[in-house]
Amino acid sequence: MTLVLEEGKKVELDRKGSFAIVAITKHGVELARDLNSKFHQSDLFYMSKFERGDEHRRHIQLFEGNVRLLLPSLFQSYKGIIMIVSLGAVVRMIAPILKDKKTDPAVLVIDDKGEHVISVLSGHLGGANELTKEVANILDAKPVITTASDVQQTIAVDLFGSRFGWEWESAKNLTPVSASVVNEEQVAVVQESGEKEWWHYKHPLPESIKVYSTIEDAMKAKPRAALVVTHRNLKNTEKDILKNGVLYRPKVIVLGVGCNRGTSTEEIEQVIQQTLNELKFSIKSVKAICSIDLKKDEEGLLAVAHKYNWEFICYSAKELNRMSIQDPSETVYKFTGAYGVSEPAAMLYSGAKTLSLIKKKSGNVTISVAIIPY
Structure with missing residues (x-):
């Protein structure tokens, strides 16, 4: 079945996987078909004029019309969208449908020759950066990731402990605390409970990040920012550390x-x-x-x-x-x-x-x- 994309018309997708791959050019379709065959949990969409005859068997969905009209449905249905379309075009197309970094899906862009895989949207919370590395590895391409914490190989504040299931109590200070980390200001990590192996890089912690076992000790050092990991409810005398801090709840x-x-x-x-x-x-x-x-x-x-x-x-x-x-x-x-x-x-x-x-x-x-x- 071919999806006919029209203004104001809802698109019904036949979703099987968690990720969508979209292509609109001849070379892009070749690349997309290859990626789809190697990347499990992916659904492939491309223009009907590139039909090969095996689309039904391979569960490939064809479409006619402007790909921009397909994106709102993809945003609602998939964890990640991989587009073999120019970066500028993708930015213009997704701009009107962006909502929040906590809910927007991961968006990746691949150039027509498959040489670069670019993390465009929801790099941390949406998992675009990790997805970029995975797709680049499949295609033997170069991953392009621009988020500062990844480039500097330091703590990603919004993902800190997420692989262990830790939750942050409030998103209020994620941005300013992240800025303190990447700008190499003095940052305290206070850990009272939870998994200890959260530092996954081969090099040691930056000198600007110090680990403390108690909030009292950290407050004496007067850090510019803090990451506090505890199952306890903080006392009133301890809450000052959260003025520029994030509180994480480990599953303990x-x-x-x-x-x-x-x-x-x-x-x-x-x-x-x-x-x-x-x-x-x-x-x-x-x-x-x-x-x-x-x-x-x-x-x-x-x-x-x-x-x-x-x-x-x-x-x-x-x-x-x-x-x-x-x-x-x-x-x-x-x-x-x-x-x-x-x-x-x-x-x-x-x-x-x-x-x-x-x-x-x-x-x-x-x-x-x-x-x-x-």
Whole structure:
């Protein structure tokens, strides 16, 4: 089927992959067909006048009309768009449909000879820079990346810890903190929890970036900017560090949870939120809920895990009984075969030898809290 592109007409795409490849010239089509055959999860679009006859079999979509009219649909449907079109033309075509760097897809441009792959849009959050390197490697082309943190091989503030699942609390200071990093101003990295192997370059950290174990120590150094990695809610006396700082939430909190059969989602969620508030921990740092395998179909636990996109892990009584716990219960053993549920489940998943909260009973819910020790 050929897509007919007309002003004001919605384009219905037959999307199979996560990335779109678009070509509008004879040489571009040759290059695009080759890339499409090697780059999995890609859908190919080119003009119908270059039809070869094998498009249906290869799931290639043809179009007639101005390629500009295809772009709004591609923006809504794909994680990344790879265009074998001149850079200037692409810039003019995408300008009216840009929304936000947190939602716009990655956009790449490849020249007609396939010599250069250029990261154009959403280099960090949208993954265009990594996609550029991947596509350039496939084509044996030169990747062109202009974002300062990549060129200087330093910390990309908006991606810091993203490969571990870290989330920043607010996007407010991403730009000024990034400027401090690339301008080699004094920057403090405060890490209280989370994965340690976030520096992935072969050369050492720049002298302008110092790592501290506490916010207090970092504030004494009076840095121009800060990256703070913690599962804790900051005290009022610590919040000054965020005037030109970004707060990151590593996924380190493990919730061991036991409950009576049929306990509501609302009660489980309320106990979790109340417990984390008491501990002064951020719910954004929760990684998993853990329980006994008797609870693997417990609707309330499943619903809470799904709502927050947490892992839900269940262990057998035999696995739980391998853990040494402070408060073994004969009553729990009578009903479950395990001497405890919340406490050993949290310890087993996290690998922690001590718990932030050993065990708390609240209504129909029992909860324990562990921090993954990195």
